Amino acid sequence: MATPATQPAPQAVPLRVAMVGNPNVGKTSLFNRMCGVRAKTANFPGSTVEARVGSASVGGVDLELVDLPGVYAVDLDLPESKLCRDCLAGRLDGCMPDALLVVIDATNLARGLRLFKSVASVARPVAVALTMTDLAQSRGLSIDPTRLSVALGVPCVAANGRAGSGIEPLAAALRDAREVNPQVLAASLAPNWVDETVNAVVGGPNSIGSESDKWTDRLDAAFTHPLLGALVFVAAMALVFLAIFRLAEWPMELIEGAAGALGGWVASAMPEGAISDLLVQGVIGGVAGTVVFLPQICLLFFLLALLEDTGYLARAAFVMDRVMCRFGLPGQAFVPLLSSHACALPGIMSARLIPDPKDRLATILVAPFVSCSARVGVYVLLVSILFPDSALLAGLAFAGCYALGAIAALLTAVLFRRTILKGKSRPMVLELPPYRIPSLRSAFLTTYDRALVFLKNAGSVILAICIVMWWISAYPKADAPEAAVALEARVQAVATQLESAPDDATKETLAAEADALKAEAEVLTARAQQEQSFAGRLGNAVEPAFAPLGLDERLTVAVLTSFLAREVFRSTITVLAGSGDSDDDMRVAEELKRATRSDGTPLFDRATSAGLLVFFVLAMQCLPTLAVTRRETGSWKWPALQFVWMSGVAYIAAWITRAAVLSLGGAA
Amino acid sequence: MASEPQDRTPVRLPLNQLRRGDRAVMAGSNLSEEDRALLQAMGLDEASTFTVCRAGSGGPCIIQLDATRLGLSPELAARILTRPCDCPDAGSCRAPEGQKPSAPPPAK
Numbered sequence: 128m129a130t131p132a133t134q135p136a137p138q139a140v141p142l143r144v145a146m147v148g149n150p151n152v153g154k155t156s157l158f159n160r161m162c163g164v165r166a167k168t169a170n171f172p173g174s175t176v177e178a179r180v181g182s183a184s185v186g187g188v189d190l191e192l193v194d195l196p197g198v199y200a201v202d203l204d205l206p207e208s209k210l211c212r213d214c215l216a217g218r219l220d221g222c223m224p225d226a227l228l229v230v231i232d233a234t235n236l237a238r239g240l241r242l243f244k245s246v247a248s249v250a251r252p253v254a255v256a257l258t259m260t261d262l263a264q265s266r267g268l269s270i271d272p273t274r275l276s277v278a279l280g281v282p283c284v285a286a287n288g289r290a291g292s293g294i295e296p297l298a299a300a301l302r303d304a305r306e307v308n309p310q311v312l313a314a315s316l317a318p319n320w321v322d323e324t325v326n327a328v329v330g331g332p333n334s335i336g337s338e339s340d341k342w343t344d345r346l347d348a349a350f351t352h353p354l355l356g357a358l359v360f361v362a363a364m365a366l367v368f369l370a371i372f373r374l375a376e377w378p379m380e381l382i383e384g385a386a387g388a389l390g391g392w393v394a395s396a397m398p399e400g401a402i403s404d405l406l407v408q409g410v411i412g413g414v415a416g417t418v419v420f421l422p423q424i425c426l427l428f429f430l431l432a433l434l435e436d437t438g439y440l441a442r443a444a445f446v447m448d449r450v451m452c453r454f455g456l457p458g459q460a461f462v463p464l465l466s467s468h469a470c471a472l473p474g475i476m477s478a479r480l481i482p483d484p485k486d487r488l489a490t491i492l493v494a495p496f497v498s499c500s501a502r503v504g505v506y507v508l509l510v511s512i513l514f515p516d517s518a519l520l521a522g523l524a525f526a527g528c529y530a531l532g533a534i535a536a537l538l539t540a541v542l543f544r545r546t547i548l549k550g551k552s553r554p555m556v557l558e559l560p561p562y563r564i565p566s567l568r569s570a571f572l573t574t575y576d577r578a579l580v581f582l583k584n585a586g587s588v589i590l591a592i593c594i595v596m597w598w599i600s601a602y603p604k605a606d607a608p609e610a611a612v613a614l615e616a617r618v619q620a621v622a623t624q625l626e627s628a629p630d631d632a633t634k635e636t637l638a639a640e641a642d643a644l645k646a647e648a649e650v651l652t653a654r655a656q657q658e659q660s661f662a663g664r665l666g667n668a669v670e671p672a673f674a675p676l677g678l679d680e681r682l683t684v685a686v687l688t689s690f691l692a693r694e695v696f697r698s699t700i701t702v703l704a705g706s707g708d709s710d711d712d713m714r715v716a717e718e719l720k721r722a723t724r725s726d727g728t729p730l731f732d733r734a735t736s737a738g739l740l741v742f743f744v745l746a747m748q749c750l751p752t753l754a755v756t757r758r759e760t761g762s763w764k765w766p767a768l769q770f771v772w773m774s775g776v777a778y779i780a781a782w783i784t785r786a787a788v789l790s791l792g793g794a795a
Numbered sequence: 796m797a798s799e800p801q802d803r804t805p806v807r808l809p810l811n812q813l814r815r816g817d818r819a820v821m822a823g824s825n826l827s828e829e830d831r832a833l834l835q836a837m838g839l840d841e842a843s844t845f846t847v848c849r850a851g852s853g854g855p856c857i858i859q860l861d862a863t864r865l866g867l868s869p870e871l872a873a874r875i876l877t878r879p880c881d882c883p884d885a886g887s888c889r890a891p892e893g894q895k896p897s898a899p900p901p902a903k
Contacts, residue, residue, distance in 0.1 A: 199836035204829050234862040238838045266862075344848065347864070351849055351857060445866040449854050452868070554830055555855060555868035556837060 141182060141189040143222060144301055145214050147246055148230030149238055150197030151560040153258035156288025157230060157297070158194040159572045161185055166194075166572075167579065177479075178210060178219075179576070185298035193224065199238070201245050205553070206484055215249045226252040226304040228297075233263035233270050233285070234561075236329060240321045243279065247312055252304035255283040256297055261290075262561065268329055275328050280311040289566050346562055350439065356446035363434070363443070364465050371426045371469050372500075378422035386415030404601060405594070413593025414586065416692060417751045420470050424581055425574050427466055427473040432573040436565035441557055448555050454537040455544030457481055457555065460490040464536060467497040468529075471752045475759055476577060483553040489543050491759055492769050495752050496536035498529045501693050502743060508697055509740040511716035512731050528744045535745055535776065547768075580758075596691045596750065598661075605659035607652045614648035657699065662688055676742065676781050677735030679724050686742070693748045738785030746777035808879060810858070811851035811872035818846045819877035826874050834875075838863055844880070 148154035158166070158181060166181030179194040195214055196207035210219070217223035227246060231239030247253065257272050276283035282300035286293030314320055350356050390407040397403040434440045440462070448458030459481045467474030474494045481487040498506075506528050514520040544552075607615070621641040628634040657663050666684030673683045682700065689696035701715060722730040731739075747753070753766040760766070807822045821843045824831060834840065838860050848864060849857040856872050858865050867875075 199833065203832055203836060205833070232862075235838070237861065238836075238863070241836065241838075343864070347848060347857065351866070353854060441866070445855060445857070448866075448868065554833075554871045555866065556833060556871060557866035558837065559857065559864035559866055 141191040142301060143191045143193070143225045144228050145193045145195055145211075145224035145226075146228045146230060147195055147201070147211060147215075147242065148197060149199055149232065149235070149242055151558060152197070152230050152232040152235075152239070153288050154197060154230040155179075155194055156566060156569055157256060157258070157286060157294075158192055158288070159569050160288040160291055160294055161190065161298075162192060164572065164575060166192075166576065178214070183298075186295035188298040188302045190298065190301065192228075198242070200242060205482075207482075215246065215251070224251060226254060226301055228254050228256055228301060228304075230256045230258055233257050233260045233268070234266065235259075236270065236325050237321050240324055244315045244321070247307040247315060250306060252306055253281045254297070254300040254304040255279060255281060256286045256293075256300075257283060258286060258288070260285045261287065270329050275324075278311075278324050278327055280308045281305060289569075343562060347442065347559070350442040351445050351559075353446070353449060356442065357450075360443045360446055360461075363439070364462075367427070367430045367434075368465070368469060370430060371423050375422035375426050379419050382415060382419045382421070386411055386419075390415075405597075408601060409594040409597035410590065413597060414590055416593065418582070420472050420751075421578060421581065423470050424473040424476065425578050427469065427477065428577040429570050429574040431462065431477060432570035433565040433567075436563065436569060438560040438562045441559050445555075445557055445559065448557075452555070454540045455552075456490060456537075456540050457483060457486045457552065458557075460486065460540075463490050463494055464497055464533075467494040467499060470499050470501070471495045471497070471749060472581070472755050475752065475755050476581065478759065485544070485548045485550055486552055488760060488765065489540050489548050491756055492543060492765060492772075493536040493539045495747055495749065495756075495769065495773060496532050496539060496745065498532040498744065499749075501749065502528070504694050505689075505696050505743045506740070508716055508719070509736055509743070511713055512720050513733060513736050513740065515713075515716065515720070524740070528740065531741070531744050539772070539776075581755075593691075593750070599665070600660050600662045600688060600691075601656075602660060605655045607648075608655045611648040611651040611655070614644050614651065618644045618648065657684060657688075675785075676738050676778070677732065677785055678739075679730065682730065682735075682739070686739075689743075690746075690748045691750055693743060696743070734785045734788040737788045738781040741784040742777045742781035744777075745773060745780055747773035806878070807876040809873050810847075810867070810875040810877050811856060811869055813847045813850060813856075813877060813879065815847055815850045817850075817879055818844065819879045820844050821875060822878040823876040824874055825876070826871070830871065830874075837865060839865065839875075 146154055146158060158179065161183040162181030163183075165183065166179050178196060181192050181194070183190045183192060193214060195211050198205070198208050198211050201208050201211045201215065213219050214224065215227070227249065229239070229243050229246060231243065243253075243255065255275065257270065257275065260270065263270055270285075272283045272285050282303050282305070284293055284296045284300045286297045288294075317323075350359055390411045393411065394403055394407045397406070431440070434443075443461070444458035446458065447461040451458050451460050460478070463474045463478040463481070465474075466477050471494050474497070475491050478487050478490045478494070481490055506525055510521045510524045510528075514524060618641050621637050621644065625634060625637040625641065628637055658667075663684050666687045667680050669687070670678070670680045670683045673686065678686060685696050685700040688699045697715070700719065719731055720729070724730050747770045753770060756766040756769055757763050808819070810819070810821075813819055821839060821841055823841065824834075826834070839845070839858075843860060845858040845860040847856060848859050849855075851869050851872050853869065855866055855868050858867065
């Protein structure tokens with residue numbers, strides 16, 4: 128430690144410290160160690176990159192830390208460098224940092240010193256944290272922080288965020304931080320200052336890490352091999368998704384169960400009416416429909432954080448860049464696109480791994496094309512209607528849906544990168560960090576942070592959208608149709624007979640009849656409600672627009688309501704077509720296949736079903752995804768484009784598909 | 796690397812033509828200002844000595860630069876000129892065996 132620990136003086140306000148460092152130097156580990164859960168991701172106006180802000184009280188020193196994104200230099204023409212420049216100049220939120228903490232990797236002192244040099248001229252007190260000293264020692268290097276402190280003229284301490292060592296001395300160093308003196312500033316302008324400083328502290332830059340690391344060599348030989356590396360990556364991602372699907376299952380069921388129980392409790396505790404409906408169906412139902420994805424999101428970010436911490440993810444991006452660059456996307460885009468197979472929400476959020484803003488935006492825009500788990504129910508239904516007797520054809524159609532989604536995503540990426548997102552991509556220069564054992568603590572904190580961001584979004588934008596969508600689907604309230612009233616009357620009559628039934632067999636028969644009549648009455652009432660609601664009226668109004676796809680007014684309403692979420696299609700169409708909903712996919716498919724239009728032709732003829740299947744593969748029908756896109760891009764412009772483009776492509780592709788099937792004689 | 800030098804005249808090779816295990820010094824580049832500044836900030840500038848960990852072979856390559864491993868796209872590697880060398884101080888330099896120096900493509 129460079130500065131002796133002194134008795135801390137009482138602080139009126141926390142010391143605001145901006146943390147600056149190269150990527151992969153352990154800066155965020157230090158931040159996490161000091162702040163723990165007292166941190167949040169901060170979006171600053173006009174910036175596409177984020178910083179994290181947290182508070183800490185270490186060794187009697189109260190700190191407000193700003194964890195700036197890792198940069199190689201603050202004067203580069205890159206968004207993260209601009210954010211650092213703005214922060215150091217006090218332009219982020221109008222507050223100048225009280226001190227700067229420059230985090231330097233002991234195994235890469237020369238590069239850290241170049242960054243120090245670029246921020247030294249800022250008229251702010253500076254302290255230096257020297258990280259990775261354990262790794263440096265394992266490579267036979269001995270770096271004395273005191274000598275470095277003397278050379279730089281500012282406090283310098285060795286600290287390790289993972290192990291938690293050196294944290295209190297670091298806080299004391301921040302309290303004692305001082306501006307870089309003019310002599311050091313003048314000396315740092317000399318062309319050889321970095322090399323000379325390294326020589327003075329560790330004996331020459333070429334001694335640092337120049338010895339080959341056999342383990343790194345062997346692992347890199349496998350992980351970055353064009354073929355073997357791709358296979359390893361596919362296997363790693365398959366394991367990640369298997370874990371997500373398997374492990375997220377029970378907490379998702381738990382959330383659904385808890386939401387159902389909460390809704391039931393609220394409904395029973397409140398008088399029936401609009402407010403009860405709003406709370407139960409709009410608020411609880413809407414939020415639960417989004418929060419149910421939280422386990423998948425948490426698992427994905429936890430596993431990705433672990434993979435990133437091991438150093439593997441950079442190798443995966445290196446390998447996949449060879450493939451993805453053909454579609455105008457970087458190697459890092461593979462993870463978000465693959466994640467979107469589980470759910471587009473975590474997929475879009477994980478696009479933060481992509482450093483280039485245009486690459487990131489292109490990935491976010493195309494990610495919802497990838498077939499997510501919510502589409503599976505609709506695929507199963509429509510494929511069962513299309514190919515009820517051929518498991519092979521059904522399987523091929525199912526696989527074709529996934530392939531179509533992936534192809535649409537990649538082709539859209541090519542188009543967008545050559546048109547609206549035209550421009551030079553950041554060249555692929557990836558730093559491949561050393562392999563390390565991942566920090567569970569850091570992974571937990573990253574997951575916690577991502578979960579908070581998601582929940583905040585679910586509690587604001589998504590909640591508002593869900594309430595509006597619920598309202599237009601549920602209002603105005605329709606009276607029960609005459610047929611339903613008549614059925615209810617028959618139910619009452621059967622109930623009366625049931626009371627005076629002579630034997631158990633008659634009672635069973637009458638009870639079954641009453642249940643069937645009641646179910647039929649409920650279907651008729653629900654259908655009338657659907658047709659009379661604002662959404663139903665809208666469906667009838669826009670039915671001519673969907674007529675070229677072969678949709679009648681019922682299918683149009685079902686498609687429109689499915690823009691809230693795709694899985695709504697099944698429940699809506701079973702109500703409107705008068706078939707009962709059931710967990711048995713084949714039974715529902717058979718009943719829907721028998722449903723007819725007003726002219727007696729099948730509702731789900733082959734051409735319409737095929738077109739509808741293509742429509743559901745390509746259309747943007749997920750409001751939470753649009754809300755997350757808005758949050759991640761900071762503008763409604765991009766989700767609007769996403770919606771219009773995907774729905775437009777879906778419409779045209781569905782029309783072409785229907786026309787093709789019709790021309791092949793597939794009307795029935 | 797070749798076992799015996801054929802020509803003591805320093806030659807410059809694009810980085811993507813180096814082979815695994817070759818050690819070289821960056822001797823120039825045909826990069827845009829932004830790319831040059833980024834590489835310089837990452838520690839790769841003129842006179843930097845590095846070792847090739849994975850040769851390009853039409854794809855991206857990996858170099859070891861001090862303690863850092865950098866993955867470079869083929870386009871970028873093609874624009875970085877190097878002087879292959881046998882020793883860490885970039886002394887005796889020559890072309891790798893069986894390869895001829897060629898000029899990098901012009902910067903876009």
